[in-house]
Amino acid sequence: ADRERLSKRHGATSIANFRDMGVLPEALVNYLALLGWAPPGGTREIFSIQELVKEFSLERVTPSPAVFDMEKLYWLNRHYIKQSSTQRIEHRALNFFRASGLLSSAHTQGLKAWFSKVMALVLPSVDRLEQLPEKAALIFNYDAKAALTASDNAEVLGLPNTDAVLTRFTVKILEDESAREGKLTAECFKKIVNEVKAETGAKGKELFHPIRIVITGSHSGPEFDKLIPILEEGSHLALPRHVLSVHQRVEAFAKARGK
Numbered sequence: 001a002d003r004e005r006l007s008k009r010h011g012a013t014s015i016a017n018f019r020d021m022g023v024l025p026e027a028l029v030n031y032l033a034l035l036g037w038a039p040p041g042g043t044r045e046i047f048s049i050q051e052l053v054k055e056f057s058l059e060r061v062t063p064s065p066a067v068f069d070m071e072k073l074y075w076l077n078r079h080y081i082k083q084s085s086t087q088r089i090e091h092r093a094l095n096f097f098r099a100s101g102l103l104s105s106a107h108t109q110g111l112k113a114w115f116s117k118v119m120a121l122v123l124p125s126v127d128r129l130e131q132l133p134e135k136a137a138l139i140f141n142y143d144a145k146a147a148l149t150a151s152d153n154a155e156v157l158g159l160p161n162t163d164a165v166l167t168r169f170t171v172k173i174l175e176d177e178s179a180r181e182g183k184l185t186a187e188c189f190k191k192i193v194n195e196v197k198a199e200t201g202a203k204g205k206e207l208f209h210p211i212r213i214v215i216t217g218s219h220s221g222p223e224f225d226k227l228i229p230i231l232e233e234g235s236h237l238a239l240p241r242h243v244l245s246v247h248q249r250v251e252a253f254a255k256a257r258g259k
Contacts, residue, residue: 022096022129024084027077035066046079074127081123090119093132100133102140104240114233121226138216139230140241142249144256147217156209156219161202165210167259168196173250182235182245186225189246193224214253215246 018028026049033052034045038060047055081089094115097103103115122135147153156162172192178184197207209219215227234243244252 023077024080027080031073031076037061078127090116093119093129096129096132101240102133111237114237117230121222121230138221139234139243142217142244144252147213148256153213153219156213159206161200161206162210164200165196165202165207168199169211170250170254173247179247182232184228184232184246186228189224189228215249
């Protein structure tokens with residue numbers, strides 16, 4: 001936010017621009033109403049359209065040029081995203097996933113249920129809907145070689161126990177029948193991780209971060225109990241971009257490691 005008067009150099013200067021960014025109408029209306037208008041009391045910032053109709057008055061509009069703060073708009077939008085129904089947000093989000101080539105126009109019941117899980121995983125971390133495909137990239141995009149060479153992963157990959165953790169975890173996943181079928185449950189995954197912990201003595205970040213790199217390509221990310229079912233179910237869906245199962249990711253990582 002540069003807190004200057006709105007102009008074309010800000011990029012988004014029309015209603016369509018804000019819609020394309022995934023800013024909800026009620027968030028934009030709320031924000032625009034606060035530009036140059038001082039609500040009674042002076043501290044309240046959240047107003048429904050009905051409340052604005054009741055509270056707004058020209059007498060409280062200041063003559064000074066309005067300052068456009070994009071971060072404040074995004075904060076309001078995050079609030080209204082949380083307040084909206086799941087069905088409404090998912091319907092709006094579909095367009096962003098389709099535009100990114102991650103989903104097709106076909107939307108079966110199975111895909112709908114899976115997409116709801118994806119949304120539950122990534123939605124809390126965005127303040128506008130256009131950010132969703134990027135946040136979901138760890139589901140749709142996987143590059144084992146990039147994970148191994150990423151500077152952010154270097155410290156974890158260099159820890160004393162990492163090689164043992166990766167080796168035991170790889171063996172267990174590749175030998176697990178449910179994993180080979182793309183039907184690994186979160187409970188079974190947790191059991192395997194605990195076995196790796198017992199066998200290697202690794203715990204905390206020395207245990208979980210190397211495994212997370214194998215699964216997502218990054219040492220940080222969402223909780224496994226939510227992510228694993230998404231990967232496994234997604235691997236069986238007909239999507240424009242195939243979602244790799246846990247077994248496929250571990251196999252690709254082992255190949256990239258040369259082990």
